Amino acid sequence: MAVRDQPQGDIGAPANGAVEARNLTRRYGEGETAVDALRGIDLDVRSGELVAVMGPSGSGKSTLMHILAGLDKPTSGTVEIAGTEITGLDDTKLTRLRREHIGFVFQFFNLLPMLDAEENVVLPLAIAGEKPDKSWVDSLLGQMGLADRRKHRPSELSGGQQQRVAIARSLVTRPTILFADEPTGNLDSKTGGEILELLRASVDAYGQTTVMVTHEARAAAIADRILFLEDGLIVKELRDASQQDVLAVMNSLTA
Amino acid sequence: MISVALRGMARRKLRTALTAIAIVLGVALITGTYVLTDSIKGAFGGIFTQVYRGTDATVTGKSAFDLSGQNNTTAPPFAQSLLPKIRGLPDVADAVGGVGGNAHLILQGKVVHFGGAPNLGFSVDPKRPELNALTLVSGKWPGANQLVIDQATGRKKDLHIGQLIGVQANGPTLRMTISGFVHFGGAASLGGATLSGFDLPTAQRLFQRIGKLDQIRAKAKAGVTPAKLAAEIRGILPPHTQVRTGQAQAKSDAKDTESFLNFLQDFLLAFGGIALFVGSFVIANSLSITIAQRTRELATLRTLGATRRQVRRSIVWEGLAIGAIASVAGIGVGLGLGVGLFKLFDAVGFTLPNNGLVLHTRTVIVALIVGILVTVLASLRPAFRATRVPPIAAAREGSELPPGRFAKYRPIGSALLTAIGFALLIYGLFAHGLGTKGVLLSMGVGTLLIFLGVALLAARFARPLAWVLGAPATRFGGAAGSLARDNARRNPQRTASTASALMIGLALVTLVSVMAAGITKSFRGAVDDLWVSGYAITAQNNFDPIPIAAGNAAARTPGVQAIANVRGGDAEIFHGVHQATAVGPGGAQIFNMKWLDGGSSAVFRLLGPHGAFVDDNFAKKHNLTLGSRLTLTAPTGKSVDLHVLGIFKPPTGGSPFGPVTISDTAWDRIYDTPQNLYSFVRMKGGESDAAKAALVRQLKAFPNAKVQTKKEFVDNQISGLNSILNVLFVLLALSVIVSLFGIVNTLVLTVFERTRELGMLRAIGMTRRQVRRMIRTESVITALMGGVIGIALGLVLGGLLAARIDFIVFALPWVQVIIFAVAAVVVGLLAAIFPARRAGKLNVLEALQYE
Numbered sequence A: 001m002a003v004r005d006q007p008q009g010d011i012g013a014p015a016n017g018a019v020e021a022r023n024l025t026r027r028y029g030e031g032e033t034a035v036d037a038l039r040g041i042d043l044d045v046r047s048g049e050l051v052a053v054m055g056p057s058g059s060g061k062s063t064l065m066h067i068l069a070g071l072d073k074p075t076s077g078t079v080e081i082a083g084t085e086i087t088g089l090d091d092t093k094l095t096r097l098r099r100e101h102i103g104f105v106f107q108f109f110n111l112l113p114m115l116d117a118e119e120n121v122v123l124p125l126a127i128a129g130e131k132p133d134k135s136w137v138d139s140l141l142g143q144m145g146l147a148d149r150r151k152h153r154p155s156e157l158s159g160g161q162q163q164r165v166a167i168a169r170s171l172v173t174r175p176t177i178l179f180a181d182e183p184t185g186n187l188d189s190k191t192g193g194e195i196l197e198l199l200r201a202s203v204d205a206y207g208q209t210t211v212m213v214t215h216e217a218r219a220a221a222i223a224d225r226i227l228f229l230e231d232g233l234i235v236k237e238l239r240d241a242s243q244q245d246v247l248a249v250m251n252s253l254t255a
Numbered sequence B: 001m002i003s004v005a006l007r008g009m010a011r012r013k014l015r016t017a018l019t020a021i022a023i024v025l026g027v028a029l030i031t032g033t034y035v036l037t038d039s040i041k042g043a044f045g046g047i048f049t050q051v052y053r054g055t056d057a058t059v060t061g062k063s064a065f066d067l068s069g070q071n072n073t074t075a076p077p078f079a080q081s082l083l084p085k086i087r088g089l090p091d092v093a094d095a096v097g098g099v100g101g102n103a104h105l106i107l108q109g110k111v112v113h114f115g116g117a118p119n120l121g122f123s124v125d126p127k128r129p130e131l132n133a134l135t136l137v138s139g140k141w142p143g144a145n146q147l148v149i150d151q152a153t154g155r156k157k158d159l160h161i162g163q164l165i166g167v168q169a170n171g172p173t174l175r176m177t178i179s180g181f182v183h184f185g186g187a188a189s190l191g192g193a194t195l196s197g198f199d200l201p202t203a204q205r206l207f208q209r210i211g212k213l214d215q216i217r218a219k220a221k222a223g224v225t226p227a228k229l230a231a232e233i234r235g236i237l238p239p240h241t242q243v244r245t246g247q248a249q250a251k252s253d254a255k256d257t258e259s260f261l262n263f264l265q266d267f268l269l270a271f272g273g274i275a276l277f278v279g280s281f282v283i284a285n286s287l288s289i290t291i292a293q294r295t296r297e298l299a300t301l302r303t304l305g306a307t308r309r310q311v312r313r314s315i316v317w318e319g320l321a322i323g324a325i326a327s328v329a330g331i332g333v334g335l336g337l338g339v340g341l342f343k344l345f346d347a348v349g350f351t352l353p354n355n356g357l358v359l360h361t362r363t364v365i366v367a368l369i370v371g372i373l374v375t376v377l378a379s380l381r382p383a384f385r386a387t388r389v390p391p392i393a394a395a396r397e398g399s400e401l402p403p404g405r406f407a408k409y410r411p412i413g414s415a416l417l418t419a420i421g422f423a424l425l426i427y428g429l430f431a432h433g434l435g436t437k438g439v440l441l442s443m444g445v446g447t448l449l450i451f452l453g454v455a456l457l458a459a460r461f462a463r464p465l466a467w468v469l470g471a472p473a474t475r476f477g478g479a480a481g482s483l484a485r486d487n488a489r490r491n492p493q494r495t496a497s498t499a500s501a502l503m504i505g506l507a508l509v510t511l512v513s514v515m516a517a518g519i520t521k522s523f524r525g526a527v528d529d530l531w532v533s534g535y536a537i538t539a540q541n542n543f544d545p546i547p548i549a550a551g552n553a554a555a556r557t558p559g560v561q562a563i564a565n566v567r568g569g570d571a572e573i574f575h576g577v578h579q580a581t582a583v584g585p586g587g588a589q590i591f592n593m594k595w596l597d598g599g600s601s602a603v604f605r606l607l608g609p610h611g612a613f614v615d616d617n618f619a620k621k622h623n624l625t626l627g628s629r630l631t632l633t634a635p636t637g638k639s640v641d642l643h644v645l646g647i648f649k650p651p652t653g654g655s656p657f658g659p660v661t662i663s664d665t666a667w668d669r670i671y672d673t674p675q676n677l678y679s680f681v682r683m684k685g686g687e688s689d690a691a692k693a694a695l696v697r698q699l700k701a702f703p704n705a706k707v708q709t710k711k712e713f714v715d716n717q718i719s720g721l722n723s724i725l726n727v728l729f730v731l732l733a734l735s736v737i738v739s740l741f742g743i744v745n746t747l748v749l750t751v752f753e754r755t756r757e758l759g760m761l762r763a764i765g766m767t768r769r770q771v772r773r774m775i776r777t778e779s780v781i782t783a784l785m786g787g788v789i790g791i792a793l794g795l796v797l798g799g800l801l802a803a804r805i806d807f808i809v810f811a812l813p814w815v816q817v818i819i820f821a822v823a824a825v826v827v828g829l830l831a832a833i834f835p836a837r838r839a840g841k842l843n844v845l846e847a848l849q850y851e
């Protein structure tokens, strides 16, 4: 495994990372109107770590996450997931990588309306042609508080319940890393709080490496590490920060 | 609001185009039909006026009764002695007598023919070219033992002046030299027909009309009107002849062709109508889906103050615009299709005359009106659905349309519609005294209602049906297969109406196959029942009559045990025109008839000059029993008094005998130049190669006579049916293509609708291949649903028709049913190609962010 032993700068983590990104840039468009969404980002995510990405609107959070997850390609720079360099992979290889190593939780839950909760949860396994491990699925559904909702369709579930199905779905393959883009963005604050607890719990219980993009200080506060983006650069990093710390940094950035 | 509708269409170009294709194809078929039939009519109309261009009055034989026009019976000839009398009339400048009929050209022992087109011969007068039907284009008019041939045939067969060629009409083959080439009237080609011209004495020998004429053409002196000339001729006409002006004769000659062409036109228009009907399903469905997808947009319009009426009108306007564009495009495609139809008929051996394409204003108007009307009608339901979008939907994510006021009556309504449809169909089939128009109308409307009703009902069965049809996909297609099945079941109404479009086409092809299988089976059964074994002799084209001399020659073959020659023609019996037949005593050893009332095969031997046997239907209708008396009149006006010697029950598939059959000797006494329709021969030792070879050798002088074993005879008689079947399949294929576009359309719209979902699936690990497979499988499930319902419906409809029609039994066309099911799968696969590729190519990120 070609693990880099030289973490660059003061932003970074020990070398046994789930994700390693080096010098990522992403430019949209060309010439005069070109937008540099990322302008040189180095990032390592350690196994079992919960990282939150924060920053003002348009700072490049989503762009970064899409590139880390192999959904988008950087203009320059490299990304390694579980030791595989992914920026050069073709579509099929990338798809397989996502299958094996990556889980997603979206802002809009993106459940299939014609499948019930349990079927939605095991969908990634079905797509990969794998048999679900029943006790694992049971434990996930239990953990998410969906034990008595497994036969319900998404239309029969509340928003919070739907997002819990989505989280279970992202965990079912035991991905190397889970990406969540504003997972509470579409939920009220109470339900959002429950979802955050579940994400934290999955990190604690299963050691699930997680990268979460969020706007909310409260959400960021559950993270082990918070990265602040501004104009496509990581400008600050906090560890085990409180909600107040986060708010303070946010205010300093937007000010 | 109108501009909103139009701008919306412009934005959704692909969807609009896909929706329009359905109408384009239907309109194209209608336009193509008119262009085809108008062009042929134009060609024929020109031909007949040209043929009589120099003729002011004609004299022809007059049949004793109106001929049915269904067979080869023609008006009787008259004595040639009339010609000098007419020439002697004071106002006649000149007159020419002629004979004509079927004449086969024979090259290297084989009859020259192109498909089923006729082989015609006429006499010509070399000294009076202006009164001839044929126009000389090269060489000379024929003298004794010479002939002229139409240029098209000459070119196709590479004939040249001075070449020897055989000709056979009503007698034995005569050998002649080609003296020149001709056109018929002004036409270079009369479809695939072969035309030949002879001098009068030669023609009279060929057609066995020595001392007789079929027609006299007279030219008036200057200043004499055709009507006056006709009146003058009328004064000296013998019985059984009539006089007409040249114009009237041209019209009367064109009448048969014209009525055939009108039939062809109606027939083809019906298929255009079917394609449009299918197209209306596609349009209604596409608009419904687009409206569902535009719920938000429509709701926003409502919040901005648009009334329900305005929303409704914007949808109807959209339909109107699509209909107009599609109809114009359809007219363009239709012109191309006209050419294609000429080629199609040509390919199945039915060449049509073509003097250039004719596009009437009427064609354009009808095509526009029908195309636009169908589209607007199809947009009504979606338009009313759109009005149900509440303004609040603007604020909600993915809100569903509320069910309409009548939603709960829908199942009952559609069941009722289906029931009424079946009732009408059965009424049309089984009620008495409706007349052809009434029968066709109630059958047509009934079938239409059945299709509508079943299409609506299908929405209720779509879920379970998709579950069953998709079962193999879930077994073999993995997650993509199961998701495809779930998707097909997700919006049953949409899946059902998409499938219904295909259902219509497949129901009709199945219906046609059931009928064809039924006819084949019953015909085969009839031949098996009636005819023990042996050989049949018919014309090369299987239906023209053959000279009696051929039958007589066959009878002299060594080893012949018995021969039965069957003659046929129009006859007047009890004031009705029937197809009567005649047969010799040999029939006793050939046919295995089912005699009623204690009759036996001895009847064949006992017929004599006044005996007849009748079929059970005719006997029942006219209260005939053994010994009953009747009179049969031939077109010549001669008649014979008969008494019934036997009553037989023909098998379901029919028999070679008409309602009344007399002896061949009695027939020959009253019919002019009698000919055989078939000869059946029984050889010692049954069927053997040696026996067949002996017959063929004996018939060498009659190249138009064909010796066939029983099996060959059945196959040949059915071969015409297969040609018709192929034409029907091609025409119905158009409807299937329309429904294929319907599936493409639904899939494309569905892919749009599920973009975000597809993005999610790709994000969590679905490969492009899996996405494509998923779309493809959904397509195949939808198509199979249409196929299964269509085939089932076709079998039911076919069963009903078979139950009604006397000469057809029900037969299940197994092979075709399997082929059609496979075809449905293929339609599904083809329809999925484009949408699946689009879905596979979706960019995951963009798809995830799609709204």
Ligand SMILES: Nc1ncnc2c1ncn2[C@@H]1O[C@H](COP(=O)(O)OP(=O)(O)OP(=O)(O)O)[C@@H](O)[C@H]1O
Pocket (backbone or CB within 6 Å): A028, A029, A035, A036, A037, A055, A056, A057, A058, A059, A060, A061, A062, A063, A064
């Ligand atoms: N497809 C694109 N084409 C052009 N520019 C883009 C595209 N996507 C993003 N950008 C630009 O890149 C920059 C970063 O966008 P990104 O979506 O990553 O921001 P974000 O931090 O996620 O913002 P938000 O908090 O609003 O979601 C923005 O300036 C945006 O306008």
Ligand SMILES: [Mg+2]
Pocket (backbone or CB within 6 Å): A061, A062, A063
């Ligand atoms: Mg974002």
